[in-house]
Amino acid sequence: MLENVSTITIESIPTEVWKLKQDGYRFVTMTCCDESAVHDVLYHFDKNYQRKHLRVKIPKGTALPSVAGIFFAALLVENEMQDLMGVTVSGLPIDFKGRFLLAEGAPTAPLNKSVPGLGIQVQVKAPAAAEGTVKS
Amino acid sequence: MIRRNTIPFGPQHPVLPEPIQLRLVMENEKIVEALPVVGYVHRGLEKIAEKKDYIQDVYLAERICGICSFIHSQNYCQGIEELMKVQVPDRAKYLRVIWAETHRIHSHLLILGLVADAFGFENLFMRLWKVREQILDIMEATTGARVILGVCAIGGVKRDIPPALAEEVLRKLDDVERQLPELCDSLLKDYSVKQRLVGVGVLPKDKAYELGAVGPVARASGLRMDLRETGYAAYGDLDFKMVVEESGDCYARTAVRVKELFTSLDLVRKAIKRMPQGPISVPVRGAPPADEVLARIEQPRGELNFYIRGNGTRNLERFRVRTPTFANLPALLHQLTGCELADVPVIAICIDPCISCTER
Numbered sequence: 001m002l003e004n005v006s007t008i009t010i011e012s013i014p015t016e017v018w019k020l021k022q023d024g025y026r027f028v029t030m031t032c033c034d035e036s037a038v039h040d041v042l043y044h045f046d047k048n049y050q051r052k053h054l055r056v057k058i059p060k061g062t063a064l065p066s067v068a069g070i071f072f073a074a075l076l077v078e079n080e081m082q083d084l085m086g087v088t089v090s091g092l093p094i095d096f097k098g099r100f101l102l103a104e105g106a107p108t109a110p111l112n113k114s115v116p117g118l119g120i121q122v123q124v125k126a127p128a129a130a131e132g133t134v135k136s
Numbered sequence: 137m138i139r140r141n142t143i144p145f146g147p148q149h150p151v152l153p154e155p156i157q158l159r160l161v162m163e164n165e166k167i168v169e170a171l172p173v174v175g176y177v178h179r180g181l182e183k184i185a186e187k188k189d190y191i192q193d194v195y196l197a198e199r200i201c202g203i204c205s206f207i208h209s210q211n212y213c214q215g216i217e218e219l220m221k222v223q224v225p226d227r228a229k230y231l232r233v234i235w236a237e238t239h240r241i242h243s244h245l246l247i248l249g250l251v252a253d254a255f256g257f258e259n260l261f262m263r264l265w266k267v268r269e270q271i272l273d274i275m276e277a278t279t280g281a282r283v284i285l286g287v288c289a290i291g292g293v294k295r296d297i298p299p300a301l302a303e304e305v306l307r308k309l310d311d312v313e314r315q316l317p318e319l320c321d322s323l324l325k326d327y328s329v330k331q332r333l334v335g336v337g338v339l340p341k342d343k344a345y346e347l348g349a350v351g352p353v354a355r356a357s358g359l360r361m362d363l364r365e366t367g368y369a370a371y372g373d374l375d376f377k378m379v380v381e382e383s384g385d386c387y388a389r390t391a392v393r394v395k396e397l398f399t400s401l402d403l404v405r406k407a408i409k410r411m412p413q414g415p416i417s418v419p420v421r422g423a424p425p426a427d428e429v430l431a432r433i434e435q436p437r438g439e440l441n442f443y444i445r446g447n448g449t450r451n452l453e454r455f456r457v458r459t460p461t462f463a464n465l466p467a468l469l470h471q472l473t474g475c476e477l478a479d480v481p482v483i484a485i486c487i488d489p490c491i492s493c494t495e496r
Contacts, residue, residue: 001218001219001427001428001429002428002429002430026345026346026348027348028348028439028441028458028463029441029458029462029463031430031443031454031456033445033453033454042443044430044441044443049363049365049366051430053430071346071348072346072347072466073346073347073348073463073466075466076172076462076465076466077458077462084182094171099175100174100175101174101175101178101495102175102178103175103178110180110183111182111183115183
């Protein structure tokens, strides 16, 4: 139900984002989703409460060009994507190198589906020593 | 020759316990560059949301912030309702406005008190927080909790406000409004206060827009941006009027929050008086479909965005949170550049930073 979504290619990102800036749009944020082989990246923009979204699917391992030179507001969210999704963003004016939100020793790209998290999908096994004491 | 020094401001702010470090590059007393260092309170909340049932995520969303918690759960519920095509009863929409606006009042009073504390007016800080206590009492009387209300649910709300209690709330709001003018005069007319706020941390209108500023920060720079104008929940029926200031400095940001206190009091009163009779929730069954939505709402600090993607199961495929403070950080960096070191505590607090929300 996301309306006004345009699918673009990785090469055309700077041009399309620049066009939206010229049209008076404001940068809202970016979203990245892990779709196993690719990262689905969405750019969200707004003008007078009317939203527009750009969608680009990038194969994992491909660098995403930074748009922080066009919208400085994108700088922090691009750094966040590097941290949490493991997407390399090229041309960042300030690169936190994966240490924007995450501390030293934190898991790499924790929001990728391959990284297990805590919750109902995780089965916690009893320690081997304790198994023998459980009565059936 | 001017020597450059780097001064770390934070992670502990003198009056606000929100951990952000601003790395300030100084030339004598003047800031020439500012860099934010965050990561002290990152909780991995978006990952947890994918592992929980989508109903449990209502509670999770409410705990993103410990100040405007209800509005987070409201935005999440509105997003899921849009995704699952759930029609919320009208009475529930009005009840949501009542609790959202009482949250806005208590949040604004909290930050105005802290702004007063930041420029050294401790008595004003205590008096503003005393009034805030009365707002918290209203929330406790109507929901049983003071900040984390836990009353928003997918399909409506969990508690009603009976007529006798509504009358009591109106009386308490009158009492709050009686006390506000004196305090607001101190914030907006006092000579010493003006010396600390006027012309400090100026953010021009075009820069505010370009840097993606939201909420009172954007409105203080003359941008007409308030999502309540779009009429979500019951705002379309409550004659909402936006507060906008032009000067873009710390004084304007304070003035916007002061004036919004009265707007919110007015909205709560109108919502109570115009609230229709009827059910307060509808049952919701099934799971969010494989679709996506970008839910947004006006929080006390500005526009809050939740990207929600379902996958047909009871777990969400993706839940992403963009809080207003995250959007206001680039604007903060711009305000700091060129200012004096002594003004940093006031400028930082005047964007009403909530770092726990920002890092999630």
